[in-house]
Amino acid sequence: MTDYSSNPTLRESATYGRDVIHEIQRAAETGIYDIRGWGAKRKVPHFDDLLFLGASMSRYPLEGYREKCDTRVTLGTRHAKKPLVIETPVTIAGMSFGALSAQAKEALGRGASEVGTSTTTGDGGMTAEERGESTKLVYQYLPSRYGMNPDDLRKADAIEVVLGQGAKPGGGGMLLGQKISDRVAQMRTLPKGIDQRSACRHPDWTGPDDLAIKIAELREITDWQVPIYIKVGATRTYYDVKLAVKAGADVVVLDGMQGGTAATQEVFIEHVGIPTMAAIPQAAQALQEMGVHREVQLIVSGGIRNGADVAKAIALGADAVAIGTAALIALGDNHPRYDEEYRQLGSAAGFYDDFQEGKCPAGISTQDPELSQRLDPVAAGKRLANYLRVLTLEAQTLARACGKSHLHHLEPEDLVALNVEAAAMARVPLAGTDWVPGQRF
Amino acid sequence: MMMKTVDLAEQSLRALNQSLHDGEMLSDIREWRVTNTDGAHNIACGLNDDISVDIDGHAGYYCAGMNQRASVTVHGNVGVGVAENMMSGTVRVTGDASQSAGATAHGGLLVIEGNAAARCGISMKGVDIVVKGNTGPMSAFMGQAGRLVVCGDAGDALGDSIYEARLYVKGRVGTLGADCIEKPMRAEHQEELAALLEQAGIDEDPADFRRYGSARELYHFKVDNASAY
Ligand SMILES: Cc1cc2nc3c(=O)[nH]c(=O)nc-3n(C[C@H](O)[C@H](O)[C@H](O)COP(=O)(O)O)c2cc1C
Secondary structure (H helix, E strand, O other): OOOOOOOOOOOOOOOOOOOHHHHHHHHHHOOOOOOEOOOOOOOOOHHHHEEEOOOOOOOOOOOOOOOEEEEEEOOOOOOOOOOOEEEEEEOOOEEEEEOOOOHHHHHHHHHHHHHOOHHHHHOOOOOOOHHHOOOOEEEEEOOOOOOOEEEEEHHEEEEEEEEOOOOOOOOEEOHHHHOOOOHHHHHHHOOOOOOEEEOOOOOOOOHHHHHHHHHHHHHHHHOOOOOOEEEEEEOOHHHHHEEEEEEEEOEEEEOOOOOOOOEEEEHHHHHHHHHHHHHHHHHHHHHOOOOOOOOOEEEEEEOOOOOOHHHHHHHHHOOEEOOOOHHHHHHHOOOHHHHHHHOEEEEEEOOOHHHHHHHOOOOOOOHHHHHHHOOOOHHHHHHHHHHHHHHHHHHHHHHOOOOEEEHHHOHHEEEEEOHHHHHHHHOOEOOOOOOOOOOOO | EEEEEEEOOOHHHHHHHHHHHHHHOOOOOOEEEEEEEOOOOOOOOOOOOOOEEEOOOOOOOOOOOEEEEEEEEEEOOEEEOOOOOOOOOEEEHHHOEEEOOOOOOOOOOOEOOOOOOOOOOOEEEEEEEEOOOEEEOOOOOOOEEEEEEOOOOEEOOOOOOOOEEEEEEEOOOOOOOOOOOEEOHHHHHHHHHHHHHHHOOOOOOHOEEEEEEEEOOOOOOOOOHHHHO
């Protein structure tokens, strides 16, 4: 590619940048919107804009290598007879078999199980591989109800009613024909090779009052054994969380706009929803006002990449986090090893987001038997377990520095913001000041 | 074979459903009767046993939801989502059914002797539904598999965005939804319909019905389809 940046006579438009021009040309040629995977790629205020205030004189730190900083979290203490205990507050988010290969699903289960955390099914049902390899498996209950059956429901360790996703709040799913293999088609009761649409609304309930009855039904069917989560994309989070609690959720899963997806319209990914960091304080406020903070647990996802993100999400009020994109990268997605093949697909290692095409060279976002074979579920699961351990160790490091003997003891008071936007969204002071923009005294 | 009656004025719904689920321990009871339902929600949901349950009176939402194997009869009307996601067995409603009857159901037979409201058979995935009366709008929306028989009239947007479900209607169809078309009624369809009507215990002549199904034009995202959505 030619590097134009060193030629001072060429001035790129800030409004009509090369990417914008390219998109106009693409739209003009094809007449259809762009569909892709991954999450929002634009820059939005995020956890990088927050810093921890480590202990010194006014606070007392914990000894890094000796004093315990607990990471165990119990989810679903409100109603379930068997709440879900996870050893680290980093869970694997719901990603469908169909979007991902059976090998990838198995690897996610293996990695999560090795560190004692949960993994989650997705649109399209539960596979035997993932149930087999996941000691703690959350079963998603989605609008499409593809592959939904009561036997699997009863096998689940928790049930997640999906109302929306951060990448596309208000939108349904899609899985393009390339990925509707015989097995996927059979699990979803669809003809092979069609472009599948998933509904955005549940077929048998509409508002929160109906949802309360639906949740009661799920509890009745599973004899009140397992926790029931409600997953929402971050938009009007304060109200959504209140309604979720009212509808009877044991756990609220909140997915910010940076959250990944398997296939969504680009315009949807980039322009709908609010950043993860902005959503957490709204959720925490709603839970606190209802007197159920940490009784109804909050799981946050959307752009969680390292232990600092984990610790910051928890400090703002989350009980645990979920990861999607980062888990896929840990398995091997976008690895430089496959750069040549990514280039043949018109992308490059580090940029690949065409999960919908089913041609993933790493064998992750594909149903192609040959490509899928490339992913060794045992080795990939090991990499994921390693990565999850690093996230946990990093979060513990930060928590100890703030003098906390459990990750849950982190609080907004431990944080400051680097810029005004982050201060306003996270509701913590701008660093070096006591100013929280928008806070009324 | 023993029969047991559960009075919902005396016993909680939870206790009822638990005993219906614990069937194996109480295996000598194969017939159940539920009284004083008072329109309660979630009656007899999640059954997975070859038992029969007679519900005397109206039931609320999700009656017999996710049914497997059991044969459930409601002597009255039902609320939203009767037999939703049923896998097998039979559910019969002697009165009317509210919205989303048989939603997403994968198998079994749902018979509604009265009328069914909107979205009957929405996202159906293999169930057979026979409605003696009329169905409301958007019935069989995104229907993937299975058969919906309407002996009365079908409301607007029948079979919108339908996949492979087959629809038989005797009366008038308000309008057909996107990608749903009338299809010829061949001998094999007459036969399957006759068998379905017989199974449902409904006396109608298959020759009086018309068949509807997918034109399969929306199976691939194409710019030419944009106006259909
Ligand atoms: C390949 C892929 C498939 C996904 N499939 C589903 C799904 O079936 N159901 C769902 O609720 N969310 C799905 N998601 C969203 C994730 O559950 C999660 O909300 C998101 O990935 C979190 O953001 P992160 O990717 O930045 O970690 C999917 C995400 C990816 C990347």
